[in-house]
Amino acid sequence: MKVALVCPYDWSKPGGVKAHVANLAEFLLERHExxxxxxxxxxxPREGINRYVQHVGRPVPIRYNSSVAPVGLGPRVVYRMRRGLQEYGPHITHIHEPLAPWVSMAATVGGPMPKIGTFHAWSDSDRIYRATAPFIRKIVQDLKVRVAVSPSAQRFAAEAMGVPTSSFTILPNGVDDHRFAGAEPLEALVDPDRPLLLFVGRLEKRKGLETLIKAFLRLRASGHHLRLCVVGEGPERERCQHMVPPSLRTEVLFVGAVSHAELPRYHASSDVFVSPAIGGESFGIVLLEGMAAGLPVVASDIPGYRTVMSDGVQGRMVPPGDSIALADALDALLANAKLRSAMAAEGERTAKxxxxxxIGSRVEEIYREVxxxxxxxxxxxxxxxxxADVPAGRSTS
Structure with missing residues (x-):
C-alpha cells in the first residue's frame, strides 16, 4: 500500500510524536511505500528516514500543555498539505494528532480518504477542546478509525470532544527494543564504583528535572557516590544547572540533545533510568526505552506512566514532584543489586x-481492514x- 504519515511537529527537532512516526515508517517500509x-x-540530511519526508512549511512554536509545540501555521501550509497528499495519492492517510494546527488539521479536513487518526496527547486541562467540541466533532467525523496511544489519551480526547471512549481503539506506542538492547556503552561514562542515573527528555518544567536534581543532591549528601547524566535541551537547562553546587558540577553531566543513533549508548552506560515528570504525559515511551536497555526505572506515578509499568515490578513509582520520595526509591534500588536486576528483567519482558x-503488525492490520x-x-x-443510470426494463447483468 501507499501510506501517508502526517506529523504536525517540527521534523528537525526531537519529540515523542516524531519518534513514533519515524519508527512506524521504518517498520512499514519493509513492505509498503x-x-x-x-x-x-x-x-x-537526505539519509535514513529523512529521505521519505516531504516538507510542508516552517514550524512556529506555540505554548500547549505546559510545553512548546513547534507546528506549521498559515494558509500556505494548508495548501501544501492538500496538494502534497493529492499528488501522492495514498491508499491510507494516517494522521497523528488530527486536531493539531495546521498540518494535521488540514489533512484531517481535506486529505484523501480513507483516513485514520492517532491521538497522542493527555493533559489535566482540556478547556480549549471543550470550548470547541462541536467544531472538533465535525472535523474528525471522516476518520475511519480513531486511535489513542493509551487509556489516558483515550479518556482525554473522548471527554474533551464529548464522544464515547468506545469510539477509540487503544494502540500503544512502540519501542525499538533491539536498538536499545544491543547498544555499546560509552567508555567515558562507565564507572563501576559510581552508579550513573540517566534522565532523557526536553528540559521543561513538566519533565520534573528539578525534582530529580533535588533528590540527587539529597543522596550525595547522605554519602552516595553516584552521578547524573541529563540528555536533552530546553528552557530549564540553565536554571537546573545552577541548582548544582560547583563542587558537584563534574558529577552532573548536561550533554544536550543527542542523535537517534547515540541515545541507546547513554542507556547502556547507565545504572538506573529516572523520569520524574509531573504531568502532561500520555504514554511512557521513555520508560520503555529504559526497560529495553535493561535498566530498572524510577518514575512518577502519573496516568500515562501507569500504562507501561507498575510500582515494584519494573521499578519504583513515586508521587510527582516529591524529591524525598524519589531519593528514597533510588536509595532502595542502589542498595540492592539483586532487586535492580530483577526489576530490569521484568522491564525487558515488558518492552518486548x-x-x-x-505494534507495527497491529497498525498494518488496521490499515488492511480500513x-x-x-x-x-x-x-x-x-x-x-x-x-440508477439503467433505463427501466434493461437488465443490469
Missing part, C-alpha cells in the same frame, strides 16, 4: 510486548450509481 508529511525548521514487530472496507464502500456506491 511510505511518505511522511511534516513541517521542518531546517534542511534535512511493545516491540515494533508487535482499506478493504473503503474499497467495498466505493464498489457499493458505484453499483448503486450504475443501477
Amino acid at each position: 511510505v511518505r511522511i508529511f511534516a513541517p521542518t525548521s531546517g534542511r534535512l 510486548e511493545y516491540s515494533w514487530s508487535v 482499506h478493504r472496507g473503503f474499497v467495498a464502500e466505493q464498489l457499493a456506491a458505484a453499483g448503486e450509481a450504475g443501477e
